[in-house]
């Protein structure tokens with residue numbers, strides 16, 4: 001890995017722990033102003049000190065994040081779809097590499113839709129971004145998106161998606177947790193992080209999810225709703241950090257969460 005790429009990766013995945021807690025707030029690019037993310041600036045302000053990187057689009061970055069803050073940016077560069085449109089998988093590159101460099105992104109994120117009618121388009125676009133990323137030293141995070149078909153989140157499917165993303169050159173992959181997650185990790189030679197998915201019933205459930213993923217080989221989380229939709233969002237991100245960076249048990253994390261109850 002060239003120096004620039006390596007340096008950017010080291011801002012995203014802690015060289016001390018080898019792990020990462022990223023805060024995903026990119027949901028509006030196809031979902032609009034969803035609950036607790038109506039005013040992104042307000043939601044993320046208290047969370048920024050506890051996140052290793054912020055994943056978002058250029059519009060929210062420019063309008064809602066103070067450029068003086070030292071938080072690394074994972075810039076979502078795919079889009080072109082919406083929750084009310086005909087196909088969620090119909091995504092393409094909508095933010096250029098030049099723009100990512102201008103915004104001082106530490107990485108770019110792009111969704112691939114394996115098994116959909118737009119599989120080919122998204123995989124070819126991923127390859128194009130990896131080529132450009134190599135040229136400028138910008139890592140590419142491939143997101144194994146499932147669109148509306150959440151039932152697709154099984155081991156075989158996710159192992160297939162993650163491996164394809166790594167084969168096409170992504171420097172890191174974001175996927176979902178599943179049963180036998182260790183098989184997904186085993187088949188993917190680049191760092192894997194998990195999304196949280198829709199808000200789980202309890203905070204305890206989300207912490208258990210993070211712990212299981214870490215135990216089975218994930219390098220961290222790129223979590224959104226299970227953090228910022230929690231009534232104790234700061235407590236949640238701190239509890240997640242304890243699991244990811246300090247190898248804490250779920251019980252220890254829950255104890256911290258309760259202590260920090262607002």
Ligand code: 5RP
Pocket residue numbers: 024025026027055111143145195196197198222223224225226
């Ligand atoms: C959408 C994304 C989101 O950033 C991702 O799903 C993470 O957020 P959450 O933990 O809320 O699922 O990549 O494609």
